[in-house]
Each structure stands twice: as C-alpha cells, then as structure tokens.
Amino acid sequence: MSKYMIDHGKYVIHRTRFVTDQCAHKQIIIEDQQFLVSAAEYEGLIALGYNLCIHCH
Ligand SMILES: [Zn+2]
Numbered sequence: 001m002s003k004y005m006i007d008h009g010k011y012v013i014h015r016t017r018f019v020t021d022q023c024a025h026k027q028i029i030i031e032d033q034q035f036l037v038s039a040a041e042y043e044g045l046i047a048l049g050y051n052l053c054i055h056c057h
Pocket residue numbers: 013014015019020022023053054055056057
C-alpha cells in the first residue's frame with residue numbers, strides 16, 4: 001500500500017512517493033495534513049469526494 005498525504009484544506013490526495021513541487025505540498029498547513037496507509041481510509045476519502053492530485057497520480 002502506498003503512502004498518501006492528504007490535504008484536508010483542499011480535499012486533495014497526494015501520493016507521498018510521487019509528490020512534486022507542482023503539488024504545492026509545502027503550502028499545506030500542518031493541521032490539514034494527514035498521512036495514511038490503509039486502503040479503507042483511502043476509499044473512505046474518495047467516497048467523501050476527495051480528489052486525486054493530477055501531479056502525483
Ligand atoms: Zn500531488
């Protein structure tokens with residue numbers, strides 16, 4: 001399972017391994033960050049309407 005970095009401010013899911021500068025991940029506030037590894041959590045966020053980042057997916 002990949003690791004993901006979740007931007008809860010913008011509702012975007014980044015793939016930690018493939019994050020680029022274009023992801024503007026350094027602008028994600030710490031409070032809005034969450035790292036997750038479980039497929040269930042990932043599916044849950046998708047179901048909530050989170051978007052996959054186009055730069056690292
Ligand atoms: Zn990204």
